[in-house]
Amino acid sequence: MGGHMHEPGNRRSNGEAIQLRSVSRRYGSGHSTVTALDQVSLSFSQGTFTAVMGPSGSGKSTLLQCAAGLDRPTSGAVTVGGTELTRLNETELTLLRRERIGFVFQAFNLMPCLTAEQNVALPLRLAGRRPTRARVREVLEQVGLGGHARHRPTEMSGGQQQRVALARALITRPEVLFGDEPTGALDSQTSREVLKLLRSMVDSEEHTVVMVTHDPVAASYADRVVFLVDGGVNGELIGASADAIAARMTRLEAAPC
Ligand SMILES: Nc1ncnc2c1ncn2[C@@H]1O[C@H](COP(=O)(O)OP(=O)(O)OP(=O)(O)O)[C@@H](O)[C@H]1O
Numbered sequence: 669m670g671g672h673m674h675e676p677g678n679r680r681s682n683g684e685a686i687q688l689r690s691v692s693r694r695y696g697s698g699h700s701t702v703t704a705l706d707q708v709s710l711s712f713s714q715g716t717f718t719a720v721m722g723p724s725g726s727g728k729s730t731l732l733q734c735a736a737g738l739d740r741p742t743s744g745a746v747t748v749g750g751t752e753l754t755r756l757n758e759t760e761l762t763l764l765r766r767e768r769i770g771f772v773f774q775a776f777n778l779m780p781c782l783t784a785e786q787n788v789a790l791p792l793r794l795a796g797r798r799p800t801r802a803r804v805r806e807v808l809e810q811v812g813l814g815g816h817a818r819h820r821p822t823e824m825s826g827g828q829q830q831r832v833a834l835a836r837a838l839i840t841r842p843e844v845l846f847g848d849e850p851t852g853a854l855d856s857q858t859s860r861e862v863l864k865l866l867r868s869m870v871d872s873e874e875h876t877v878v879m880v881t882h883d884p885v886a887a888s889y890a891d892r893v894v895f896l897v898d899g900g901v902n903g904e905l906i907g908a909s910a911d912a913i914a915a916r917m918t919r920l921e922a923a924p925c
Pocket residue numbers: 695696702703704722723724725726727728729730731
C-alpha cells in the first residue's frame with residue numbers, strides 16, 4: 669500500500685500544539701526503578717497528524733499520558749498551547765484536560781444505556797454544562813453519524829461506536845486529540861473509516877492528532893511517525909508508506925536489547 673498523500677501542516681502557522689522538553693518518567697525507586705521515558709524532547713505542530721510507534725514497553729502509552737496531562741513526568745516540561753502542565757495543580761490540570769484535550773482509546777467506553785447524542789453530551793453534563801442540541805448534532809454530523817443520534821451503542825457497528833467516542837472527544841473543541849490504539853479493536857475495513865475521518869479532521873478542520881498504534885497501515889495515515897525505543901526517540905518518518913513503516917518497525921523489533 670502506498671502512502672496517503674498529504675502535505676503536513678502546510679496551511680497553518682505551524683504553532684506548536686504540544687511540546688515536551690527533556691521529559692523523563694521513572695516508575696518505582698531504588699534498584700527496581702524503570703525508566704519508561706528518558707529525556708524525550710518532541711513537538712507536535714498544530715494541524716498535523718502524528719503516529720507514535722515502537723516495540724512493546726518502549727514508552728508509547730507513557731508518552732501519550734504525559735503529553736495529555738494524565739500522568740506527571742518525573743522531570744522535564746510539557747506545554748499545551750503555551751500552558752506548562754508541570755506548573756498546574758490537580759484542579760487546574762483536570763480543567764485543562766476537560767476543556768482543551770480530547771481522548772479516544774481502544775475501548776470505546778460508551779454508556780450502553782444512553783443514545784449516541786446522550787453519550788456525546790455526557791462529559792459536558794458531568795462538568796455541569798449543558799451542550800445545545802445543535803452542538804451535539806454538529807459533532808455527530810462531523811463524524812458522519814448525523815442520522816444515528818438516537819441509536820444506542822448496541823445498535824451500532826464498532827466503527828460507528830468509535831465515531832461516537834470521537835464525537836464525544838470533540839464536543840469541547842479540544843486543541844489536541846490523543847488516541848491510544850483507537851483502531852486496535854476494529855477490523856481493517858472499519859479501521860480505515862476511522863482513520864480517514866481522523867485524516868480529514870486534520871486536513872479540513874486543522875485538528876491536531878497524536879495517535880499511538882502498532883499498525884503500520886494506521887500509522888501511514890499520519891503526516892509523521894515517531895519511533896520510540898527504550899523510552900527514547902529513535903528517529904521519525906515523514907509521509908511514509910505502510911511498507912516503509914513496517915520495515916522500520918521490523919528493524920527496531922529485531923534490534924538486540
Ligand atoms: N505504572 C507502572 N509502574 C511500573 N512500570 C510501568 C508502569 N507503567 C509502565 N511501566 C513500564 O514502563 C515501560 C513503558 O511502558 P509503556 O506502557 O509506556 O510502553 P508501551 O510502549 O506503551 O507498551 P505496549 O506497546 O506494550 O503498550 C515498560 O517497561 C513498563 O513496564
